[in-house]
Amino acid sequence: MSDEHDSSSxxxxxxxxxxxxxxxxxxxxxxxxxxxxxxxxxxxxxxxHRGYEYxxxxxxxxxxxxxxxxxxxxxxxxxxxxxxxxxxxxxxNLLEAGDHVVTGNDVYGGTHRIFTQVYEDYDVEFSxxxxxxxxxxEAAFRENTELLWLETPTNPLMSIVDIAGAAEIAHxxxxxxxxxxxxxxxxxxxxxxxGADVVSHSLTxxxxxxxxxxxxxxxxxxxxLDEEFGFYQNSVGATPGPFESFLVLRGTKTLPVRMDRHxxxxxxxxxWLQDRPEVDRVYYPGLESHPGHEIAREQMDxxxxxxxxxxxxxxxxxxxxxxxxxxxxxxxSLGGVESLIEQPAPMTHAAIPREERIEAGLTDGLIRVSVGxxxxxxxIADLERAFEAGLE
Ligand SMILES: Cc1ncc(COP(=O)(O)O)c(C=O)c1O
Numbered sequence: 445m446s447d448e449h450d451s452s453s454x455x456x457x458x459x460x461x462x463x464x465x466x467x468x469x470x471x472x473x474x475x476x477x478x479x480x481x482x483x484x485x486x487x488x489x490x491x492x493h494r495g496y497e498y499x500x501x502x503x504x505x506x507x508x509x510x511x512x513x514x515x516x517x518x519x520x521x522x523x524x525x526x527x528x529x530x531x532x533x534x535x536x537n538l539l540e541a542g543d544h545v546v547t548g549n550d551v552y553g554g555t556h557r558i559f560t561q562v563y564e565d566y567d568v569e570f571s572x573x574x575x576x577x578x579x580x581x582e583a584a585f586r587e588n589t590e591l592l593w594l595e596t597p598t599n600p601l602m603s604i605v606d607i608a609g610a611a612e613i614a615h616x617x618x619x620x621x622x623x624x625x626x627x628x629x630x631x632x633x634x635x636x637x638x639g640a641d642v643v644s645h646s647l648t649x650x651x652x653x654x655x656x657x658x659x660x661x662x663x664x665x666x667x668x669l670d671e672e673f674g675f676y677q678n679s680v681g682a683t684p685g686p687f688e689s690f691l692v693l694r695g696t697k698t699l700p701v702r703m704d705r706h707x708x709x710x711x712x713x714x715x716w717l718q719d720r721p722e723v724d725r726v727y728y729p730g731l732e733s734h735p736g737h738e739i740a741r742e743q744m745d746x747x748x749x750x751x752x753x754x755x756x757x758x759x760x761x762x763x764x765x766x767x768x769x770x771x772x773x774x775x776x777s778l779g780g781v782e783s784l785i786e787q788p789a790p791m792t793h794a795a796i797p798r799e800e801r802i803e804a805g806l807t808d809g810l811i812r813v814s815v816g817x818x819x820x821x822x823x824i825a826d827l828e829r830a831f832e833a834g835l836e
Contacts, residue, residue, distance in 0.1 A: 457516060457631055458700045465511025466693065477508045479690045501678045505686035509693050510661070513651070516630040516696065517643050519663035521670035523677055524689060528626060528646025529554055530682035531660030533562075535622050535642060537676045538669075539590055541567035546584045546619075547593040548575040549804045550601050553793040555593075555624070561795075575605040576736060578613065585617045595624040596633075597740070600752045600788045600812040601805055602727040604736025607743055611639030620669075626650070626779070631703045633744045636665055647684075649779025650749070653695035653702055659684045702781065702817055706749025709823065710815040716824050717753050722831050724809075727752040750778060752788075752812040757835060759808035762787050765834030766811060771818060771826040778814035783823055785813050785830075 455463070468475050480503055485496040496502050506524050514522030525531040532555055539545070547559065549572040559570045571584040575594050592614040596605035607623060614621035622642040623635040629650045635643050645651060647659030662673050677683055684692075707730075714728035726733075729740035730747030740747060755762050766774050772785040776792050786792060789808050793801055815823065 460515045461512070461631075461699050462697045464515035465508045465513075477505055477690060477693055479686045480504045481686055499686070500681050500683055503683075503686050503689070505689040505693075506684060509684075509689040512693060512696055513630075513645070513647075513661045514663055516699070517625070517636055517663040518630075518634050519636055519643065520665045521663065521667065521673075523662045523670065523673045524647070524684050524692075525660035525662070525677065526682040526684050526688075527658045528624075528644070528648055528660040529558060530680075531644045531646075531662045532558060532624070533682070534662060534673055534676045534680070535591070535593070535620075535644060536563055536568070537680070538620070538672060539563070539568050542588060543590040544569040544571070544586050544588045545591045545593055546571050546573060546581060546589055548595060548598055548603075548605070549573055549800075550598045550603065550806065551593070551595055552599045552624070552626075553788075553795045555595075557795045575610065576603050578606060578609045581610055582613050585613070585619070589617055589619050592619055592621045593624070594622075595627065596743075597627045597729055597736075597748060597750065599627060599750075600727075600792070600810065602627075602729050602734070602736075602750060602752060604729050604734075604740045604743075606739050607633075607635050607638040607640060611635075611641075614641075615639070627750050628744055628748055629699060629703060629779075631700050632707075632746050632748055636663065638743060641666060642669065647692045647695075648777065650703065650706070651696055651699060651779075652692050653699065653780060654691075655777065655780035655782065657688050657691040657695070659688050659692050703746070703749070705817040706815055707746040709817065709820045710749045710751050711747065712820045713813070713815055713823060713827070714751050717751075717827075720831070722755055722757075722835055723753050724756050725754040727754075749815045750812070751815065752810055754807055755809040755811060755831075755835070757809040759787075759789060761835055762809045762811060763790065763834075765830045768830040768833035769826050770829070771822050772813065772830075778812075780814070781817050783814060783816035783818060785811065788812055 487493045510522035611621040626646040643663040728751040
């Protein structure tokens with residue numbers, strides 16, 4: 445796809461995911477982006493190079509990935525990082541001691557950890573609020589608030605945050621609005637179109653899609669912000685190698701078809717769980733009973749492949765259930781073709797103190813699943829078997 449046809453308005457996401465940023469190699473015609481396993485580049489005279497000097501600063505495989513991801517998020521600019529945490533860290537690099545951040549009370553555990561165990565030590569302050577309540581977001585803003593950081597759907601309760609409403613509040617206070625769009629993916633939701641300034645991704649999840657790579661990305665339409673992200677990419681050095689970049693490019697080609705199946709399977713499992721006596725509550729934005737359903741319908745094209753449910757069970761019983769599945773693998777992470785199951789309390793959200801965790805609704809019996817693209821009947825049978833094995 446030549447550059448002049450790369451823009452989001454010309455082609456639909458199913459086409460851009462395959463072609464954007466991925467022209468055949470000029471020298472050889474190779475269809476697939478080559479893995480430029482290379483650290484440095486010949487210069488014709490000092491400072492006179494062909495766009496690349498050193499691979500931390502830039503690498504052609506990474507450039508193709510950055511262009512591809514930018515196109516998927518309807519963004520002008522994209523930067524790839526060594527992990528989702530590295531991209532989150534890069535947004536935090538924009539802050540100074542004394543700044544304040546408003547964020548959600550059920551953000552990903554690693555995000556909570558970098559906020560409280562890394563940046564609080566640098567005198568950045570954080571307020572953790574219920575992001576589904578726009579009044580609570582507004583009330584948390586202070587004179588020194590520079591950033592609103594949010595996830596939607598949230599991890600693991602699948603709460604839905606009104607992106608346009610939240611971005612407006614941030615902008616009224618001259619703060620940046622950054623959205624972690626890992627759960628929804630650009631196939632289902634484009635936060636920049638709804639007013640966000642920055643989108644962050646863990647490429648490790650749906651964008652990579654095959655549980656074989658760790659990566660991150662930041663997308664924006666703001667040239668100055670992009671330049672700052674580039675500065676930190678080069679200065680901090682948490683960039684992905686060419687092989688990782690290639691793997692993610694390989695993944696994004698099938699993002700739309702994978703997401704369609706993830707959503708279809710998740711919807712059927714959510715419906716099934718709702719009717720089970722062992723299950724107290726199902727958290728899936730596609731259910732009409734979900735409090736964020738209406739907003740999700742407005743800002744998402746479908747409801748995603750992630751869901752959580754609360755078992756009427758102790759920590760031990762819930763642990764037994766997640767250890768008893770055969771098709772679902774007991775593992776952290778999400779977004780791969782294979783289904784995963786986990787218990788947030790002792791796993792992904794173990795970094796959050798218990799009291800704070802329970803207050804945010806992350807109970808001991810809560811189970812999160814990343815619904816894969818296997819046959820849904822096999823997945824449902826597997827859950828049924830695990831309930832029988834793990835519960836009295
Ligand atoms: C919503 C969300 N954001 C960010 C991350 C961090 O990404 P990574 O593991 O690629 O560093 C994760 C990891 O699970 C996540 O779930």
